[in-house]
Amino acid sequence: MIKKTLYFSNPAYLSLRDAQLVIKLPEVENNPSLPDTMKCQSLVTKPIEDIGLVILDHRQITITSGVIEALLENNSALITCDSKSMPVGLMLPLYGNTTQNERYRKQLEASLPLRKQLWQQTVQAKITNQAAVLSACTGDMSKCMYIWANEVRSGDPENLEARAAAYYWKNLFSDITGFTREREGVPPNNLLNYGYAILRAVVARGLVISGLLPTLGIHHHNRYNAYCLADDIMEPYRPFVDRLVFDLYLKYGADVLLTKEIKIALLSIPTIEVNINRKRSPLMVAVSQTTASLYKCFTGELRRIVYPDFNGSF
Incomplete structure (x- = not known):
């Protein structure tokens, strides 16, 4: 079952009762001009x-802490x-899997050649999905993008990810002079920033549920970044955003x-339909399949x- 995304942009009091999130809206409850029937709706x-x-x-x-x-x-x-109104903090469970310690060890023991191969697959999937977006949005068949995807080697030493990204952004928003x-x-x-923040949270959640450390990346390794692995795994999902x-x-x-209207539209990201394993699936469910497969690679x-693709999406 697809999990719900709840967004609160007004004053609210969130408490717990009988395993239910109780949402109280003081602006509605304390407004004397509203009828009592409407005030009853202030508690959800x-x-x-x-x-x-x-x-x-x-x-x-x-x-509440509860x-x-x-x-x-x-x-x-x-x-x-x-x-x-930009995401600035993310809280995740410490223990998302019953075999947490074993899974951490498998991740920590992953060899450098394996991590490079996994990054190669990640970049190939990202560039292929970017090419599909370009084709659908601009009519650009992007043959060079598919060539670059096929030429990505283990670890992407030629940094074809960056070459593809430069071409991609230049052509996706070609109407905006000098867009980068x-x-x-x-x-x-601004919309991309917000959308990617939501996507990052969804991916980080999926990694924790699969018993993996979101901090320890297969490619990203910034010492100040607490979500290096999430930033790795979200790459092929970015084109959906x-x-x-x-x-x-x-x-x-x-x-x-x-x-607010734009944010509501971007909050649909976890429910975007994607193609994964030749089946249609909500993005949040697909992320769980991706993170589970990553552990099996370890x-x-x-x-x-x-990873998902755009096959049959347009």
């Missing part, structure tokens, strides 16, 4: 077990946002702002990570 409950991701985007949200404990025990991820993918860049970079952002860019224009049961 949601089963904790149905929740996969919670996003807190308001400074006047109160959440709620946090229950969310983490049910392998939910909790995101907090800053004053600019930068965190502080012009729109729709890019496609959604491209559609929003066409609808709202080049100067699109990160409004144990030697599999030789390839299972």
Whole structure:
């Protein structure tokens, strides 16, 4: 079953009762101009077990320690946002799998050649998905992208990932003069930042559930990055976010702002339909298959990570 994403952008009081998340909205409850029938709707409950991701985007949200404990025990991820409504914090369960220690050891013992091969597969899947997005959004058949994907060697020593990315961004948003993918860049970079933050949380959650350390990457290794492995594994999933952002860019224009309406659209990322193992699946479920396959690669049961593609998506 696909887990729900809950987004809070107004004052709220979140508590726990009988394994249910109790949501109280003081703005509704304390408004004298509203009828009592509407005030009854200020109190909502949601089963904790149905929740996969919670996003807190308001400074006047109160959440009890009981709620946090229950969310983490049910392998939910909790995101907090800053004053600019951008995700700034991520809380994940410490123990997402019953054989945690064994799985950590398998991950830590992974050889350098294996990690390089896994990164090769990751880059190939990413470039192939980027090529599919370019073809669908711009009509560019991107033959060079497929050639680069096939030429990626173990560890990607030629850094074909970067070459493909430069071509990809230049052509995906070709209507925007000099567009580059930068965190502080012009729109729709703001939408991409937000979408990737949600995706990162979904992937980090999947890794923890599979009993893996999100910190220890197969390629990324920044000493200040607590989610190197999540940043590795999310790479082939980024083009699914890019496609959604491209559609929003066409609808709202080049100067699109990160409004509440846009955020709601981006919150659909965990439920985006993807093709994985020749079957259609919500992105959050597909991530679980990817992270489970990654562990099996560490144990030697599999030789390839299972990644999604755009086959039949357009």
